[in-house]
Amino acid sequence: MALYEEIAAQIRTQIVSGVYPPGKRIPSIRHFADHFGCNKLTVQRAFERLTADGLLEKIVGSGSYVKFPETIQAAGEVYDLSTDYLSESFFPHGVAGRIFQEIFARDKGAAFAAAPIAGDPSLIEVLGRFYRLPTRRMLVVSGAQQGLDLAAKVFAARIPDNILFEDPTYPGAISLFKARHFIPLDHAGPRIGELQARLADGIRLFYTMPAVHNPTGISYTAARQEAVARLAEAHGVFIIEDSYLSEFADDTRPRFVDIAPEQTIYIKSLSQTTVAGLRLGFMVVPSRLYDRFIHAKYTSDIGSNGLMQKFFDAFVRGGDYQRFLDATAARMQRRKNRLMDLLAPIGALTVAPDQQGGSLWVKSRTGLNLPHVPWAPGRQFSFNPAMENCFRISFMSLDDADFTRALDYLVDILGPMGR
Numbered sequence: 001m002a003l004y005e006e007i008a009a010q011i012r013t014q015i016v017s018g019v020y021p022p023g024k025r026i027p028s029i030r031h032f033a034d035h036f037g038c039n040k041l042t043v044q045r046a047f048e049r050l051t052a053d054g055l056l057e058k059i060v061g062s063g064s065y066v067k068f069p070e071t072i073q074a075a076g077e078v079y080d081l082s083t084d085y086l087s088e089s090f091f092p093h094g095v096a097g098r099i100f101q102e103i104f105a106r107d108k109g110a111a112f113a114a115a116p117i118a119g120d121p122s123l124i125e126v127l128g129r130f131y132r133l134p135t136r137r138m139l140v141v142s143g144a145q146q147g148l149d150l151a152a153k154v155f156a157a158r159i160p161d162n163i164l165f166e167d168p169t170y171p172g173a174i175s176l177f178k179a180r181h182f183i184p185l186d187h188a189g190p191r192i193g194e195l196q197a198r199l200a201d202g203i204r205l206f207y208t209m210p211a212v213h214n215p216t217g218i219s220y221t222a223a224r225q226e227a228v229a230r231l232a233e234a235h236g237v238f239i240i241e242d243s244y245l246s247e248f249a250d251d252t253r254p255r256f257v258d259i260a261p262e263q264t265i266y267i268k269s270l271s272q273t274t275v276a277g278l279r280l281g282f283m284v285v286p287s288r289l290y291d292r293f294i295h296a297k298y299t300s301d302i303g304s305n306g307l308m309q310k311f312f313d314a315f316v317r318g319g320d321y322q323r324f325l326d327a328t329a330a331r332m333q334r335r336k337n338r339l340m341d342l343l344a345p346i347g348a349l350t351v352a353p354d355q356q357g358g359s360l361w362v363k364s365r366t367g368l369n370l371p372h373v374p375w376a377p378g379r380q381f382s383f384n385p386a387m388e389n390c391f392r393i394s395f396m397s398l399d400d401a402d403f404t405r406a407l408d409y410l411v412d413i414l415g416p417m418g419r
Contacts, residue, residue, distance in 0.1 A: 168381035217355025358396035
């Protein structure tokens, strides 16, 4: 192996092991040349190899930085247990067909009219009632990811230095915000003493999923959530509350948007709780930031899909959304029970109790060097090397027949780990 390849391999190992996490500037070419006792051109070739492999990116005048991973993830092999959307086979297509027919009979060509930038007023009104939220600070978006994009635009200045994330967390947010600061979670949320120290150190945004956390499935306790909200108010920190699958939490405890409304940017994906192709969501933002979010949305697109907004308005008003959520929750529990029964006898695996939602966060006491895995590996959710032996199994994206086959496949690949 040429010397530059050996140097590249050693730096790659340090990146993978977390010595140089994403967003970290690595030492200079001169530093490595001195360290390896070679000329700078040799190290330059090593840097070029790492850049070509997607591990480094060069910022002119600043240096070379470890590159953040791409947000697009490949589906799981064979049976996809990595995707956390609901299977479209669950969605009541007959109900949807009837609603669309009624819309076209009533509105004709106007059904395709663009909605106002903030969203269809009728939909905003019905969402406010269904989710018990103020409508005057609400805007409709094309899913949670667009909500995060708008937050990134509003808080553009040095946002990677100023935003704190739970560890582990949603990979789309990690990549979008170029995350550098993380706080670990226990079973109740972040530890308050550690959070207080981090918020006092220049943090201005805290991204969190307090109910049915992705990927761990935990929900903050009411006391922990109250303490986090008070810290945010005391330090002038805005909370980005990603509601994710809060409809499937076991209780109706207050949300950050209820406890600290002027410090909370609340984001809800409706695609996550219905079907991926819906491409709808909404936000509720602090009153003093509302105009800035509307401007950011206006400069991003003309508006979210007007026809889908009309559809979802009718879907909620007719009670069909609540019936769908109830049916999905029952199906979710049945599938979770089957999966837990499968995993429980495997001594090398640990699944924390009381996880909620459509996924299970699993920890392995041994390495997971399997050739074809259907789940989402822990490294997608964290840069912490300790997460390498964790993975998330999402069990709601397959239809019933494929889910049963996926369980058989899991038995085949996990069986050698011991029962």
